[in-house]
Amino acid sequence: MTDFSIRDNDDHAGGRDPADRPAHPADLAATLNRLPPPQALWDLLAQDPDRQAEIFSRLTALTQAELARLMSPTDLAAIFARMDADDRADLFNLLSGDRQQNMADHLSADQRADLLRLASHREGTAGAIMTSDFAVLEPEMTVREALAELRRAAPDRETIYRSYVLDDAGRLIGSIRLHALILADEDTRIGQIMDPSPVSVSTDTDQEEVARLIAHYDILAIPVTDERGRLAGIVTHDDATDAMQAATTEDFQRISTVMPFTQNMREAGIGVLYSRRVVWLALLIFGNLFSGAGIAYFEEMILAYVSLVFFLPLLIDSSGNAGSQSATLMVRALATGDVALADWRRLILRELAVATALGLTLALVVFPIGAMRGGVEIALTVGLTMLIVVIIGSVVGMSLPFLLSRLRLDPATASGPLVTTISDGVGVLIYFSVATAILQG
Amino acid sequence: MTDFSIRDNDDHAGGRDPADRPAHPADLAATLNRLPPPQALWDLLAQDPDRQAEIFSRLTALTQAELARLMSPTDLAAIFARMDADDRADLFNLLSGDRQQNMADHLSADQRADLLRLASHREGTAGAIMTSDFAVLEPEMTVREALAELRRAAPDRETIYRSYVLDDAGRLIGSIRLHALILADEDTRIGQIMDPSPVSVSTDTDQEEVARLIAHYDILAIPVTDERGRLAGIVTHDDATDAMQAATTEDFQRISTVMPFTQNMREAGIGVLYSRRVVWLALLIFGNLFSGAGIAYFEEMILAYVSLVFFLPLLIDSSGNAGSQSATLMVRALATGDVALADWRRLILRELAVATALGLTLALVVFPIGAMRGGVEIALTVGLTMLIVVIIGSVVGMSLPFLLSRLRLDPATASGPLVTTISDGVGVLIYFSVATAILQG
Numbered sequence: 099m100t101d102f103s104i105r106d107n108d109d110h111a112g113g114r115d116p117a118d119r120p121a122h123p124a125d126l127a128a129t130l131n132r133l134p135p136p137q138a139l140w141d142l143l144a145q146d147p148d149r150q151a152e153i154f155s156r157l158t159a160l161t162q163a164e165l166a167r168l169m170s171p172t173d174l175a176a177i178f179a180r181m182d183a184d185d186r187a188d189l190f191n192l193l194s195g196d197r198q199q200n201m202a203d204h205l206s207a208d209q210r211a212d213l214l215r216l217a218s219h220r221e222g223t224a225g226a227i228m229t230s231d232f233a234v235l236e237p238e239m240t241v242r243e244a245l246a247e248l249r250r251a252a253p254d255r256e257t258i259y260r261s262y263v264l265d266d267a268g269r270l271i272g273s274i275r276l277h278a279l280i281l282a283d284e285d286t287r288i289g290q291i292m293d294p295s296p297v298s299v300s301t302d303t304d305q306e307e308v309a310r311l312i313a314h315y316d317i318l319a320i321p322v323t324d325e326r327g328r329l330a331g332i333v334t335h336d337d338a339t340d341a342m343q344a345a346t347t348e349d350f351q352r353i354s355t356v357m358p359f360t361q362n363m364r365e366a367g368i369g370v371l372y373s374r375r376v377v378w379l380a381l382l383i384f385g386n387l388f389s390g391a392g393i394a395y396f397e398e399m400i401l402a403y404v405s406l407v408f409f410l411p412l413l414i415d416s417s418g419n420a421g422s423q424s425a426t427l428m429v430r431a432l433a434t435g436d437v438a439l440a441d442w443r444r445l446i447l448r449e450l451a452v453a454t455a456l457g458l459t460l461a462l463v464v465f466p467i468g469a470m471r472g473g474v475e476i477a478l479t480v481g482l483t484m485l486i487v488v489i490i491g492s493v494v495g496m497s498l499p500f501l502l503s504r505l506r507l508d509p510a511t512a513s514g515p516l517v518t519t520i521s522d523g524v525g526v527l528i529y530f531s532v533a534t535a536i537l538q539g
Numbered sequence: 540m541t542d543f544s545i546r547d548n549d550d551h552a553g554g555r556d557p558a559d560r561p562a563h564p565a566d567l568a569a570t571l572n573r574l575p576p577p578q579a580l581w582d583l584l585a586q587d588p589d590r591q592a593e594i595f596s597r598l599t600a601l602t603q604a605e606l607a608r609l610m611s612p613t614d615l616a617a618i619f620a621r622m623d624a625d626d627r628a629d630l631f632n633l634l635s636g637d638r639q640q641n642m643a644d645h646l647s648a649d650q651r652a653d654l655l656r657l658a659s660h661r662e663g664t665a666g667a668i669m670t671s672d673f674a675v676l677e678p679e680m681t682v683r684e685a686l687a688e689l690r691r692a693a694p695d696r697e698t699i700y701r702s703y704v705l706d707d708a709g710r711l712i713g714s715i716r717l718h719a720l721i722l723a724d725e726d727t728r729i730g731q732i733m734d735p736s737p738v739s740v741s742t743d744t745d746q747e748e749v750a751r752l753i754a755h756y757d758i759l760a761i762p763v764t765d766e767r768g769r770l771a772g773i774v775t776h777d778d779a780t781d782a783m784q785a786a787t788t789e790d791f792q793r794i795s796t797v798m799p800f801t802q803n804m805r806e807a808g809i810g811v812l813y814s815r816r817v818v819w820l821a822l823l824i825f826g827n828l829f830s831g832a833g834i835a836y837f838e839e840m841i842l843a844y845v846s847l848v849f850f851l852p853l854l855i856d857s858s859g860n861a862g863s864q865s866a867t868l869m870v871r872a873l874a875t876g877d878v879a880l881a882d883w884r885r886l887i888l889r890e891l892a893v894a895t896a897l898g899l900t901l902a903l904v905v906f907p908i909g910a911m912r913g914g915v916e917i918a919l920t921v922g923l924t925m926l927i928v929v930i931i932g933s934v935v936g937m938s939l940p941f942l943l944s945r946l947r948l949d950p951a952t953a954s955g956p957l958v959t960t961i962s963d964g965v966g967v968l969i970y971f972s973v974a975t976a977i978l979q980g
Contacts, residue, residue, distance in 0.1 A: 124755050155781055167703035169729070212572075214942055249722055258718060276717060277699060281690055314565050316777045318759070336757050340779055343754075346787055347871055353791075354867030354955060356859060363872035364882055371893045373610075375864050376900050378930075382860055383904055394849050394912075401843075407848055408835050411963055412827035414852060419796060419823055419956040424814050426795030430788055431804035452812045459817050461825055471835075487818075514795060514955045515860040522852055 123149060127156035135164040151180035154189075160365045163192045171197075175204040176279035184229035184337065187216035188492070191233070195238060224308045225301035227341055228322045228331030233261040237271065237289030239259045241282045251401040263292045264425050270298060270321055298323050301330055309331050309342035310435055311342055346433070353380065354509035378515065385519035389414070392526035399530055401539075403474040406533055409464070409480045414525045416460055417487035418518030421495030424449060425512045428499040432509045446493070457485035479536045483529045490528070493519040564590060568597035576605040580658075584592030584614060592621035601806045612638075616645040624776065625902030627668035628657035657772070660713030661769070665749045669763045669780055674702040678712065691884045700759050702731045709769040711739060711828070739764050742771055749774050750783035750878055756789055790874055793951035794867055796820065800813055819956070826960035830855070833967035840971055840979075846913040846972055850921045853968045858928035861935030866888060866953045869940040873950045873970045883941045887934070895931035895945045898926035900922035920977045931969070932962035 102468050123128075126145075130138040130153065138161065142150055154162065154177050166174055166189070176538045178186060180329050186219035190198055190213060200209050212230050221223025233251055248258050262277075263272035272292035282291050284444030298321040299308050312320050312335050348358040355378035359370055393400070400407060428445075437445065461481040495517045499509035546548055560572075567586075570577040571594065581600065583591055594602065595618050607615055607630070619627060619642050631639060631654060643651050653671050660666025674692055676685050689699050702720075704713035713733030739762040740749055753761050753776050761772045789799045796819035800811055834841070840917045842847060869886075872878035878886065902922040909918030940950035 115649050122756060124757070128755075172975055221629075241541045243722070255754040276721070278688070280699075280717070301688070313780060314569075314779065315563060316565070324882060333778075335776060336754065339776075343875065347875065350791075350794075350867055353794075354864045356864050356868060363868055363885075368892050368896070369891055371889070372896045375861070375893070376897055379857060379860055379864075379897060379901055380904055381859060383853055383901060386856050390849040393852070394846075397845055400848060401845060402839055405835075407841060407851075408831040409969070410848075410851070411830040411834070411855060412824055415956070415960065415963065416820060416824060418959075419820055420816070422955060423795045423797050423820075427578070427797060427804055430791040434784065434788065436804045448809055448812070451809050452816070452922075455809070456817055456820060457812045458819055460824060463821055482746075512885060514863060515856070518859075518959075519856065522856065526852070532826040 101146060106249030119232045123152040124156050127153050131158050131161050135161070135168055139165050139168050141158040147176055148180060151177045154278075155181050155185040158359065158362050158365065159188070159192060162189055166193060166197065169423035171200050175201060179204060179209075182229060183212060183231050184227060184331075185218060187213055190217045219301055222305055223301060224299045224303040224305060224320075224322045224329070224333055227305060227308075228301070228304050229334045229337075230331050232319075232321075232329070233290050234329075235261045235274065237263050237265070237287065237292065239288045241279055241283065241286050241288070241291075242284040244274075244279055244288055245284075248279075255530045261287055262296075262321055262329055262332070264329055267326075270296070270323055270327065270329040272296065273321065277477045278460045299333070300325070301350070303339070303343045305341035306345045306433075309345075312338045313342075349429060349433055349510040352484045352508060353426055353513045355382070355515045357514045368470065377378065380514070382515055384521050385516075386522065390518075390525035392530065393522060396534075398528075399533060403476070403533065403537060405476060406479070406529070408471060409468065409476075410526075410529070412464065413480065413483055413487055413521045413529055414518075416484060417491035417513070417521040417525045419454065419491075420456055420488045421491030421517035421521050424453075424495035425498055425514060428496055429510045429512060432499055433504055437502055439500060442497070449492055450489070451498045453489045454485075456492070457488035461485045462486055475536055480531075481535045482536075483525075483532045486528050486532070487521060487525040490524055494520055494524075553639050555915055559645045563704035564593040565597050568594050572599050572602050574607055576602070580609050583849075584928075586615055591619060592618045596622050596626040598848075599803050599806065600629075601802065602635060603630055607634060607638065612641050616642060618651075620645060623670060624653060624657060624672050625668060625772075628654055632656045647845075656832075660742055663746055664742060665740045665744040665761075665763045665774055666747060666771070668746060668749075668778045669742070669774045669873045671758075671772050673762075673770070674727050675770070676702045676704050676715065676733075678706070678728065678733065680729045681722055681725065682727050682729070682732075683725040685715075685729055686725075696917075703737075703762055704729055705770055708767075711737070711768065711770045713737065714762065723918050726914070735887060737762060740774070741765070742851075746779070747786045747874075750779040750786075753779045754783075780817045780893055787874070790951040792869060794870055794954045796823070796954045796956045803826055805807055809928055819954070825965065826957075829964035830967045833964060833971065837967075837971035840974060844913070844917070844978060846917060846976065847920070847970070849912060850909065850917075851967075851970070853905065854921065854924055854928055854970055855959075855963045856965045857925060858932035858962040859898055859955070860932075861894065861957035862928045862932030862962045863955030865933045865936035866939055866955060870938055870951045870953060873940055880941060880944055883938070887937065888931055890937045891930070894930045895926075897933070898929035899928055902926045916977055920970075920974045923977070924948050924966075924973045927969050927973070928966040929961065931965055932958065935961055 130141060133141065137446060142165065145153060157165070178189065181189065190220065191199065193201065202213065205213060216228070216230060223238060233248055235247060248261065248477045259276050260273050262270060265271050265275060272294045273296040274288060278291060297311060297312065297315055301322055301324055308320060319334045321329055321333045322333060324330045344360065351358050357374045357377055359366060359374045361370055428437065461484040464484050465477045465481040469481035500513035502511050503509040571582060574582065583594060583606065588596060620629065631642065634642065643654065647653060657671060658772065674689055680688065690703065700717050701713060701714050704715060706712050715729060715733045719732060738752060738756055742753065742765055749761060762770055763772045763774060765771045772849055785801065792799050798815045799817055800807060800815045802811055833877045835975040857951045866967070871880065888937060902925040905925050906918045906922040909921035939953035939958060943952050944950040
């Protein structure tokens with residue numbers, strides 16, 4: 099049998115005997131990603147043309163770019179023409195200007211227009227991951243005509259599990275599942291059994307939002323309409339999941355003060371990693387100068403009670419740790435939609451309760467240590483400071499993601515290290531103020 | 540039209556006019572999650588029975604448990620009987636013992652056996668999220684017979700986009716897409732056009748692995764076989780995505796030293812949050828005692844050069860920050876499969892290069908500050924320490940997730956705070972050792 103689509107594809111690859119059937123395109127792509135490019139190219143071109151396109155679509159962007167550079171224009175054009183519309187547009191955006199021209203020349207006028215349209219959407223939007231490989235029906239068609247149309251068009255379509263129903267102007271007016279077509283009477287008109295006004299997004303909807311909607315409604319694909327309500331493409335669940343995964347990876351990067359980068363972690367170069375990591379590390383040094391200034395201000399105090407320094411890392415770390423816990427929990431909850439901006443007021447009360455319990459517990463843990471090393475007054479100073487800084491750290495950590503979100507910044511910028519640096523500065527001041535009150539009071 | 544399945548469901552809910560058509564079950568569920576339980580129950584029971592089951596399936600576990608407690612056995616049984624097999628098994632596991640008995644009594648013997656089988660699988664495994672609502676075909680059937688069978692069985696099946704072909708012993712020998720059935724000649728036998736030996740997992744395969752396979756092969760569902768190769772269920776892409784999301788949330792919790800909990804962040808109680816957060820905060824205090832002990836050991840040094848204390852938070856924080864960057868990047872890369880255990884050797888060299896570049900940059904940033912506050916010798920001490928601790932922090936941060944993974948522990952346990960605490964201890968020793976060498980050398 100022939101392969102009709104990349105999605106929900108054959109999970110075998112031809113041949114009857116499991117032992118000698120060729121590897122799945124996804125597995126081959128994973129292998130090629132790890133080979134030196136010339137070797138990978140050699141192995142790729144040994145496959146038949148349809149499989150070449152399937153495998154190529156599943157390579158990482160870096161491998162695609164490297165192989166495209168090494169490949170003859172003819173070989174590349176053969177693959178290019180066989181790729182799914184959305185994957186083709188992504189590859190197009192990786193190519194150099196003259197290569198782009200060259201590839202576009204190999205396509206029909208229709209395909210070229212479609213390619214340029216798909217490739218033109220801003221990164222991170224529904225438009226940038228939608229595909230134009232969807233099946234279209236008209237409301238006046240009967241179920242019989244619709245099935246015949248799908249049989250005719252299917253080999254070109256990424257999914258026919260849901261077809262989209264358009265009016266004369268190309269506006270989306272309904273959709274219908276293949277499931278429903280199979281079960282319906284053959285003479286029924288599509289307009290009568292379609293789902294009217296399906297959930298849709300626009301070309302500039304954020305990809306994370308698209309993924310959230312697909313998960314929320316448990317659908318396989320979501321239609322994308324242009325500013326005039328015409329169907330421009332669909333985003334399939336697998337591409338939405340990929341986009342969600344990428345957004346989550348970006349959140350992981352941000353909460354550890356790494357500026358977002360899209361390269362695969364295995365492939366990222368030294369320059370990329372350095373430049374993405376150095377900025378916040380350097381910025382945080384300036385933040386830390388406040389803690390340093392606080393310490394300098396209390397120099398006399400330190401000289402009089404040098405054992406206070408012993409507890410310094412412990413106190414400021416505990417505050418920072420409690421703060422990163424809160425910040426990270428909130429960053430994630432905001433990203434999944436479990437928590438909304440409006441929940442802040444309710445959550446801050448709970449956070450205060452939790453933080454007080456945590457602070458009291460940690461104060462009890464450090465009190466005996468303080469007593470052993472410096473006596474009861476030091477123990478009191480350390481314990482009381484612990485309570486206060488854990489509460490402050492937690493509240494800052496919890497609130498910062500909300501504040502950033504409110505300011506339309508990425509809440510994940512509320513990284514553990516940023517929260518730690520803020521609560522460090524506050525912590526030093528509180529520590530030595532409490533010490534002044536208790537020890538010199 | 541009737542709703543046949545929860546997955547890829549109608550994205551409308553009946554009615555022709557968008558203005559007066561009822562809300563989508565997913566939207567209603569989101570609303571009910573936020574209402575007080577008695578009010579939510581009232582609104583739920585106002586819906587017709589099929590919609591009740593659909594809405595109920597989409598509520599959070601906490602809301603489901605609360606409503607089940609408030610509901611009469613008859614109302615609950617009506618919903619229970621209409622739920623998808625996998626959702627029903629999940630609900631079953633939330634109920635108290637006598638409620639479980641009561642609900643099981645309302646089912647047919649077949650349904651009861653199926654329920655007990657689904658509900659018995661260990662959390663986190665494919666068995667725990669698989670459903671028994673799949674369509675089965677025999678290899679000798681013709682395409683015509685197969686389509687007739689699907690029309691007959693479809694209303695009960697969660698997905699018919701792929702059917703599974705079993706031999707006489709119930710062993711999985713192939714699968715076929717609806718797509719392929721529609722396009723094939725009606726007299727062809729299923730055995731001739733099925734995809735032989737499809738990718739499958741076993742009931743105890745880890746859910747994250749299941750989700751990775753579904754994403755890797757771009758399939759809608761993956762079959763799950765028991766120890767004898769018999770088809771036990773399928774995991775659909777949406778349930779796999781949910782499992783992946785839950786695993787990612789767990790990673791976010793771990794990397795911020797919060798022990799995993801599954802409650803929705805909005806709903807989690809004070810007791811849960813306290814108990815999940817306090818353990819690591821307390822443990823890390825003991826870790827910090829090493830830093831404290833290091834400081835105590837160098838007390839003389841501190842009294843002689845008190846300006847060294849000024850730079851202490853800055854140096855240990857920078858080391859910890861660089862370390863959390865590396866740790867978090869690796870935790871994520873290991874979770875997505877971008878990086879494998881075997882890559883460690885190659886990546887450690889890159890990390891050394893990046894960390895050296897970062898350390899030199901940060902050393903250059905602090906050198907003038909050191910010079911201003913304490914003169915050239917202090918500047919040299921601070922700059923050299925910065926270089927060393929950033930390299931050590933990064934290497935520890937990068938290696939810890941690999942080490943944990945190697946020991947079959949969750950790599951995400953390599954949290955920023957843990958890395959920070961480790962590199963703090965080392966950092967203090969290095970700082971004062973360097974200071975001793977330079978200032979008293």
